[in-house]
């Protein structure tokens with residue numbers, strides 16, 4: 001929609017004015033004989049050069065403000081559209097994700113410190129040892145504990161992973177008791193009776209890797225990491241290579257429970273090296289990796305456990321719980337970083353909005369009083385019309401009105417008018433017309449004055 005600007009309304013009682021525009025020089029003057037010539041010293045260039053500049057700046061500012069506004073609007077839309085507003089992401093994932101549904105409960109509700117043991121190959125042998133020990137001491141009144149350091153000194157062993165911090169600082173470790181562990185090894189046995197039996201047996205055979213392993217079970221059940229590790233160091237030292245995994249899994253459990261889970265992973269991997277076909281080792285490693293938040297490796301470990309033993313109870317559930325948890329963490333992290341981004345964008349948005357407001361205020365404040373402003377505007381538009389060679393202003397028409405020659409031009413709305421309020425637009429138009437009229441009168445006067453001045457001089 002264009003609006004009509006009456007560009008010039010010259011009162012020409014004396015002169016017939018030929019309006020010329022579209023010349024590059026654009027400066028014109030009415031000569032004595034009433035002709036208009038292009039001239040560098042035009043009324044316009046001399047009159048208010050500063051204002052023209054200001055107007056141009058103002059126009060730039062207006063465009064900047066409009067650009068900013070549009071930028072702010074898109075930014076706001078984008079921020080609004082972002083999917084980080086979900087307040088109950090956790091519940092949503094638990095109730096919709098496939099793995100979460102199969103898992104049945106969050107990973108945090110699984111026991112990732114589940115005690116594991118590798119049993120001696122032969123159950124009969126195992127039972128024989130226990131029974132044998134029991135018989136020997138069944139008559140004793142007071143049970144004593146199986147003290148491995150008492151049995152044999154072992155300052156250092158190549159096989160005992162002495163370099164690990166957990167092993168080095170074994171005196172300092174604390175672990176939770178592995179209650180019920182002995183029942184797995186030998187059901188129905190009394191723990192103190194068992195401990196005492198192992199102790200007596202160890203006295204007889206001071207280098208039995210089996211007995212050291214048994215003693216370690218006692219200390220694990222008791223939650224005594226130091227004594228358990230002392231026994232396990234000896235068990236590792238005396239174990240034939242192919243049976244070292246039994247002591248390694250025990251040591252892995254102790255270190256894991258003592259919160260040396262990374263070292264526990266090293267130990268359990270060593271156990272797997274010895275016997276890759278033991279599902280217990282893979283399962284133990286899966287739990288350790290889950291605690292270490294190394295979910296990919298945890299999943300692989302549980303998968304390995306299932307490969308070795310497809311009917312391994314609960315491993316499938318663990319596997320899905322880890323997958324579920326890993327997705328949940330990813331989603332929460334994504335939401336977190338999205339919120340961080342949104343936050344910084346909102347800050348940026350506020351900054352830009354303030355800047356926009358300032359510019360907008362400036363835009364308004366730099367505007368001269370309406371008449372002056374609109375006069376400047378007009379002048380500027382005229383200038384543009386006259387300077388433009390692109391057809392703008394070409395739909396100007398010259399006509400007679402009340403004995404005046406009127407040049408009227410249709411101009412396209414400038415981009416920066418869009419988005420400002422219609423109200424403002426309308427009042428602007430009205431004012432424009434008024435200003436044009438008053439200005440036209442003065443311009444006519446000026447021309448007359450100039451003519452008079454020139455006549456006077458000559």
Ligand SMILES: *[C@@H]1O[C@H](CO)[C@@H](O)[C@H](O)[C@H]1NC(C)=O
Nearest residue numbers: 145146147148149150151227
């Ligand atoms: C085990 O024996 C050592 C050395 O004889 C002793 O220092 C330690 O206190 C004993 N530990 C227990 C739990 O009896």
Ligand SMILES: *[C@@H]1O[C@H](CO)[C@@H](O)[C@H](O)[C@H]1NC(C)=O
Nearest residue numbers: 165166168169170171172173
């Ligand atoms: C061992 O424990 C003591 C106190 O229980 C503590 O002061 C010391 O720092 C611990 N040492 C290590 C290596 O953890």
Ligand SMILES: *[C@@H]1O[C@H](CO)[C@@H](O)[C@H](O)[C@H]1NC(C)=O
Nearest residue numbers: 204205206207208209210211
């Ligand atoms: C001690 O125990 C180990 C393994 O448990 C066995 O191989 C060895 O023969 C035993 N030694 C004696 C003297 O009984």
Ligand SMILES: *[C@@H]1O[C@H](CO)[C@@H](O)[C@H](O)[C@H]1NC(C)=O
Nearest residue numbers: 293294295296297298299326
């Ligand atoms: C876990 O696996 C996924 C896909 O298999 C991969 O994108 C991601 O980077 C892995 N994470 C780690 C910590 O290795």
